[in-house]
Amino acid sequence: MEKPYVVGIDIGGQTAKIGLVDARGNVLVQTAIRSDETDDYKKFINDLCDAIVKLVSKEYKMDQVRGIGIGAPNGNFYKGTIENAVNLKFGGIKVIPFTEIMSKKIGLPVRLTNDANAAAVGEMTYGAARGMNNFIMITLGTGVGSGIVVGGSVLYGHDGFAGELGHVTMVRKNGRLCGCGKTGCLEAYASATGVARSAREQLEATDRKSLLRNIPAENITSKDVFEAAMQGDELAKDIFDFTGNMLGEALSDFIAFSSPEAIVLFGGLTKSGDLIMKPVVESMNANVMPLWKNKIKVLFSQLNESDAAILGASALAWEIKD
Amino acid sequence: MEKPYVVGIDIGGQTAKIGLVDARGNVLVQTAIRSDETDDYKKFINDLCDAIVKLVSKEYKMDQVRGIGIGAPNGNFYKGTIENAVNLKFGGIKVIPFTEIMSKKIGLPVRLTNDANAAAVGEMTYGAARGMNNFIMITLGTGVGSGIVVGGSVLYGHDGFAGELGHVTMVRKNGRLCGCGKTGCLEAYASATGVARSAREQLEATDRKSLLRNIPAENITSKDVFEAAMQGDELAKDIFDFTGNMLGEALSDFIAFSSPEAIVLFGGLTKSGDLIMKPVVESMNANVMPLWKNKIKVLFSQLNESDAAILGASALAWEIKD
Numbered sequence: 001m002e003k004p005y006v007v008g009i010d011i012g013g014q015t016a017k018i019g020l021v022d023a024r025g026n027v028l029v030q031t032a033i034r035s036d037e038t039d040d041y042k043k044f045i046n047d048l049c050d051a052i053v054k055l056v057s058k059e060y061k062m063d064q065v066r067g068i069g070i071g072a073p074n075g076n077f078y079k080g081t082i083e084n085a086v087n088l089k090f091g092g093i094k095v096i097p098f099t100e101i102m103s104k105k106i107g108l109p110v111r112l113t114n115d116a117n118a119a120a121v122g123e124m125t126y127g128a129a130r131g132m133n134n135f136i137m138i139t140l141g142t143g144v145g146s147g148i149v150v151g152g153s154v155l156y157g158h159d160g161f162a163g164e165l166g167h168v169t170m171v172r173k174n175g176r177l178c179g180c181g182k183t184g185c186l187e188a189y190a191s192a193t194g195v196a197r198s199a200r201e202q203l204e205a206t207d208r209k210s211l212l213r214n215i216p217a218e219n220i221t222s223k224d225v226f227e228a229a230m231q232g233d234e235l236a237k238d239i240f241d242f243t244g245n246m247l248g249e250a251l252s253d254f255i256a257f258s259s260p261e262a263i264v265l266f267g268g269l270t271k272s273g274d275l276i277m278k279p280v281v282e283s284m285n286a287n288v289m290p291l292w293k294n295k296i297k298v299l300f301s302q303l304n305e306s307d308a309a310i311l312g313a314s315a316l317a318w319e320i321k322d
Numbered sequence: 323m324e325k326p327y328v329v330g331i332d333i334g335g336q337t338a339k340i341g342l343v344d345a346r347g348n349v350l351v352q353t354a355i356r357s358d359e360t361d362d363y364k365k366f367i368n369d370l371c372d373a374i375v376k377l378v379s380k381e382y383k384m385d386q387v388r389g390i391g392i393g394a395p396n397g398n399f400y401k402g403t404i405e406n407a408v409n410l411k412f413g414g415i416k417v418i419p420f421t422e423i424m425s426k427k428i429g430l431p432v433r434l435t436n437d438a439n440a441a442a443v444g445e446m447t448y449g450a451a452r453g454m455n456n457f458i459m460i461t462l463g464t465g466v467g468s469g470i471v472v473g474g475s476v477l478y479g480h481d482g483f484a485g486e487l488g489h490v491t492m493v494r495k496n497g498r499l500c501g502c503g504k505t506g507c508l509e510a511y512a513s514a515t516g517v518a519r520s521a522r523e524q525l526e527a528t529d530r531k532s533l534l535r536n537i538p539a540e541n542i543t544s545k546d547v548f549e550a551a552m553q554g555d556e557l558a559k560d561i562f563d564f565t566g567n568m569l570g571e572a573l574s575d576f577i578a579f580s581s582p583e584a585i586v587l588f589g590g591l592t593k594s595g596d597l598i599m600k601p602v603v604e605s606m607n608a609n610v611m612p613l614w615k616n617k618i619k620v621l622f623s624q625l626n627e628s629d630a631a632i633l634g635a636s637a638l639a640w641e642i643k644d
Contacts, residue, residue, distance in 0.1 A: 148580075151475070151477075157456050158456040159581055159617075160581075162456075162579065163579070164581075168579075169575060252491070257477075257580075258470075258477060259482075259486075287491060287504070289504060295481075
């Protein structure tokens with residue numbers, strides 16, 4: 001292999017993390033720049049390119065780099081654009097031709113996709129889904145994202161935006177308002193913010209005792225709910241059951257769609273371990289068609305979380321042909 | 323093209339329809355045999371082979387036939403098997419190695435898939451989805467089936483059974499029992515039998531006037547509901563609105579999965595035309611993520627219904643390499 005490395009970049013609302021990665025999924029060197037300081041996307045791309053060159057040149061050479069993979073909110077794989085990314089300071093304009101500008105500037109091929117798809121590619125290349133051709137990655141963070149792999153490739157669909165499984169409707173009547181503008185979306189319940197919201201709702205609607213009553217309601221996070229549950233708090237445990245049940249119901253429908261070998265869960269909420277996994281698996285198997293009952297694996301991501309976003313993005317760059 | 327024809331076979335609960343098809347999708351000659359007379363699958367396969375040879379040999383030659391495509395309930399494309407097909411008299415045994423036995427007997431390559439996937443391939447080859455690489459076929463017949471096309475190929479998933487969209491859960495509380503063993507499935511509402519069931523429920527639960535009260539409740543069919551609606555019967559029209567609304571909600575979730583260019587509706591219930599199409603499209607656009615609002619086409623199948631099943635199955639055989 002003439003060019004043994006790729007660069008992976010994870011663009012989030014506050015920072016863009018940049019890493020140089022080898023074929024075994026080792027992040028050799030890494031850095032980060034702020035992504036919330038400019039609303040000028042051209043300036044941001046320039047800063048990103050400068051940071052890459054600086055990072056790589058310390059110990060390696062730019063001509064050892066095969067290409068660059070980027071995971072970004074609202075990233076479009078087909079077009080290499082970031083579209084309507086309201087969570088990015090520089091994402092205010094409708095369509096940013098990100099890879100085109102960046103590739104010209106840095107002289108390397110650049111691939112871009114959304115963050116959940118990048119995580120799926122990372123999991124397939126380096127993680128729990130190695131060797132799998134059909135699986136679904138569900139990211140349980142601030143929101144709920146997904147990357148669907150079918151026949152060894154990410155499912156992008158007609159327009160590049162397939163795999164928005166956080167926005168299937170789980171509650172049809174009086175569902176919570178979701179950030180996407182719909183109501184009742186999975187994301188409004190099975191995300192970290194959804195868990196905190198469930199806790200606040202329960203505390204307000206009942207007078208059940210709970211450790212969570214020691215925290216001002218508006219400050220409660222999913223981490224607080226997790227810690228209370230670990231101390232045996234019944235209300236907090238019920239929140240995880242409620243969340244896991246709903247996620248399991250959603251997974252049973254996803255299985256009817258693409259019949260995956262496994263579903264891989266990724267992101268902050270997976271730190272709650274069995275608290276979330278147990279109700280997810282029970283509810284999935286209770287709601288799935290008989291032909292798939294107890295046959296679909298549910299796994300936690302095996303990627304080291306601090307590296308995962310970079311690895312996922314970098315994996316895109318391995319698909320670039322020489 | 324040395325071998326200009328293929329054979330398409332549609333196996334249903336009562337008959338197996340057989341047709342010889344050319345590359346333009348013309349059914350040149352066709353016949354049918356009973357599928358409900360023997361519980362011996364080997365005898366059925368023998369009868370099928372005899373019927374094919376007899377049909378083709380009348381005006382054509384067997385060595386002009388490139389291969390055979392079959393659509394069958396519970397057909398598995400990967401394995402060429404029919405598995406647990408409780409609706410087929412000869413389907414009682416768990417796994418029938420259908421294509422293996424048939425191919426040996428008749429000396430031609432044989433491909434098999436389930437009926438809805440066959441319909442999707444047919445629609446892509448000859449019908450409303452020509453030129454489309456990403457679409458979803460929904461068959462609205464006695465049951466609700468689906469064939470999902472992604473990147474120009476049918477989505478089969480890990481085990482060959484992907485695309486069971488009739489069995490996503492639409493009603494989570496007190497949902498109707500579905501033939502699959504689950505409750506609340508789309509199929510229990512949006513199929514022809516579901517429409518009849520909705521009518522019976524409405525007639526029993528209310529004392530609304532309706533032309534349908536002239537028919538003994540247990541005899542009401544979806545066709546009766548259609549005819550009443552066409553005569554302006556309000557209750558019957560409400561049944562179509564209810565059914566179309568639910569189907570539209572389901573479609574909005576399917577879009578979030580695979581982001582198709584179009585959704586093609588096929589089967590008996592599509593004969594109701596605007597009565598079903600209007601609420602489907604309205605509900606789909608009301609429930610879909612904003613990025614897809616008013617962007618996804620909903621089309622009726624363009625395949626001539628009497629030929630459609632044969633054409634769909636035959637299209638599989640064109641994919642056989644020489």
